[in-house]
Amino acid sequence: MSDASHKPNYDFQVLGKPQPKKDALQKATGRAEYADDLNFPGMLHGKLLRSPFAHARIKRIDISKALALPGVRAIVTGKDFPDVLYGNLPKTRDYRALALDRVRYIGEEVAAVAAIDEDTAEDALDLIEVEYEELPAVFDIDAARAPGAPQLHDKAPGNVSTHSKSQFGDVEAAFATAHHVREDVFETQPIKHGMLEPHACVGIWEPYGKATLWSCKMSPYVVWRQLAMGLGVRPSDVRVIQTFIGGGFSGGKQEAMPMDFCALLLSKKTGRPVKFVHTMDEVLTIGHMRHPMRIWLRTGVDKEGRIVAQHCKLLANGGAYSSIGGLSIYLAGAMLNLPYRVANIRYDGERIYTNNGFCGALRGHTVVQICFARDSQLEMIADDLGIDPIEIRKRNAIEEGDVTANGLRIGTFAFRECIERVVNESGWRDKRGKLPKYRGIGIGCGGHLSGARLMGHSASAAEIRLQEDGTVNLTTGSTDVGQGVETVMAMIAAEVLGIETDDISYTMVDSETTPVDPGTFSSRVTLFTGHAVKRAAEDARDQIAAIAGEKLGVDPKDFIFKGREVINRKNDKQRAKLKDIVRWGSFQLGRMVTGRGAYTPAEEKIDFETGHGNLSPAYNPTACVIEVEIDPETGFVDVVGVWGADDSGTPLNPLAVKGQVIGATVMSIGQALYENLIRVDGKVMNPSLRDYKMPLATDLPKLANFRHSSIITWEPEGPFGAKEAGQSAGTAVVAAMASAIYDATGLRLTRLPMSPEDILFGLKAAEAAKK
Amino acid sequence: MTKPLVPVTLMVNGERYDVSIPPWRTLLEVLRETLNLTGTKRSCGEGQCGTCTVLIDGKAVNSCLYLAIEAQGKAIQTIEGPAAGDPVVERIQHAFANKGAIQCGFCTPGMIIATKSLLQDNPKPSEDEIREALVGHLCRCTGYVQIVEAIQDAAGALAAKEGA
Structure with missing residues (x-):
């Protein structure tokens, strides 16, 4: 170094x-005090009426019976808000506080009630009459892209919500020189953030004063601007006050939500504070989740397994609205360039609108999916060529001082050290290919940036x-x-x-x-x-x-x-x-x-059209080894060991860094093995923490076999040498799990979650093929 | 709509509360909304996440699944604790803080109450026994490692104090 x-x-x-x-x-x-812990004198309780249809026109809303219910103080519908679309990126604003004349997914907010208590507000929802005209709906990416498919947004022909293309080097020529080329398809599932604190807010809009919102917001100034936009007032007429936040992970707390707009407008109508709290059923039903993706990846390597060209075509099922999807798709392409050297690289990413809850950011954003696909495939290539899985990763590793094809300027990047550390700590050399049947060990690698530089406020x-x-x-x-x-x-x-x-x-x-x-x-x-x-x-x-x-x-x-x-x-x-x-x-x-x-990073602009530019001041590589034991009767995967390492620069608070890297790792174990928002025709079938399975304390290895090492470097771009720690560690885990399951069973799973069913049927198919 | 109200007497953290509530109110709702004891958290509402855990006659219970009227005549302890302080809970709280077992903190009150219940039944739990005791508690931030370490630390400190 x-x-x-x-x-x-x-x-x-x-x-x-x-x-x-x-x-x-x-x-x-x-x-x-979290947002739901706040109580104000005279406070009313709000509830949201949600669409039961995946796609429908709203023909009529009659609130008269609901308003007549004793205890109901006010009701608002889409018509009460300015006819403004709000959202994250200027090109993709498509949110409304409440649906105006059309709903696009089951659970979309249609009306809001403020009443003296939650029971009364809920009773009132039943009395609101909404006449819908059902429209044909579309749920998967192929159907949504097909000619003649129902269209969700007038501004998005073909249901293309956003796209990102980039090409660096001469990709076709490089493929022509490749010794070996592989094409594979990887599929990922929708997962939820799983923060335990449901969204909550209290709004007070003084008649001659400001609209003040108390809420658990990760990014209160984004909320502040969006509220002003959607309420048709100046930002200075809005005040956002942050409460304690019971977990974020970008699960909606990074922006304004329908409940926030409604709390304020209902407060304006009633002259009283209005509180909204989502139930967990609502949290799991509404938008904000990790993009499910189909990732087609073509990679060419030379005789030594060095990548000479890579082409990724990515399709993301974005759901009904854009959210931060423009960045999600851009980021996947940009981070395809980490942590391996690829001189010739092409990326075509598309995010497709469907009549599902919408997708956005979630810890690791779209890097987690990309790393699963890319790292799994690299190992498959190693297998094809008889190269050691550790060796192929080291041969391709980005090093400090590199500039990637898309212009990422790599500062500190102790990637090889991360690989060596997890190999040594896990006892890899004595285990890979040598463990008893149904026990296996695998490795994955990834990386993350330390803060994306954006076009807007950075x-x-x-x-x-x-x-x-x-x-x-x-x-x-x-x-x-x-x-x-x-x-x-x-x-x-x-x-x-x-x-x-x-x-x-x-x-x-x-x-x-x-x-x-x-x-x-x-x-x-x-x-x-x-x-x-x-x-x-x-x-x-x-x-x-x-x-x-x-x-x-x-x-x-x-x-x-x-x-x-x-x-x-x-x-x-x-x-x-x-x-x-x-x-x-x-x-x-x-x-x-x-x-x-x-x-602010004082640097040249990033060209979001071509995909070229240094997206972040610093980058954090990671490697992870996982050991599993699989029950051949049930297909159940027992995670018996996890050894991670990352280069988060100089850890300023090692206790917090440990919490970040382990937390990120465990979240990705959930994504790898069981988390999945199951939807049938747009309806979430598991909107409860009973049925939406997240890792429990008993699902993890013993403390002695659960280790993470910080490889310490001094990042010159960071304050006191520091870099990010919260996301990189989660990016290597899914590929490591796939690699471990492969070592244990010979099954190479390319679809998430790697469920007991898939393992069991895979084992049976392999048995049958032998006979 | 008029709701039927029933008089209920609750003993919470050693203090007596006389309230009138609809009979279907859960203990969680009454603690949070009627008594303003908001340290006990509301999350899943169906006994899966453990954020609403309180002690009823010393046993850890999901207060979202427990009717307030059922809690009459029983000793309820919440994270707000007895005003005089509970030395066991205090030790657990410090262990959680020092070991990094607290991030967003939303699961923390329930975890601490569950730890008190565990340690009073089993003062020297094994790592597996600690994990088993946490199975009704979700934490999305920490990955549980630091929580298990904090409970080991608290158990060790309390046992040492007991021995002294």
């Missing part, structure tokens, strides 16, 4: 040591205010969804100012007072907001040094900040308590110490 990967001669005072979450005891004692900012007791108020626009933002940001500020993490209070986002920010997504916060906090703290530090310099007669450049003191490095007798300097500056000089910092 080059020098860039090594930590400079820098001794951390605060960073790099495991730090419990600042809010942990508040949460542990039940004192953390920058983060932070503000730091020193209190007269030497403590600090830190505000950013970034939210904690459990990953530990409030702690790591406080640690960064404390490191710069020479104080303790406990000295810093981290303010939750309030669009009135905190700096505007794109939000919490895409593994961007530690890097983007972390830089902003570092700079804000340095700004505050310089101000304090100037004041201290005047008071102590020392050149401000000579101060070091340590142990809540400012100390002259040339004469450590010249020192003062930080709080005394702040007080003196404030009382005697009228100088309030307020530090500001901002960060």
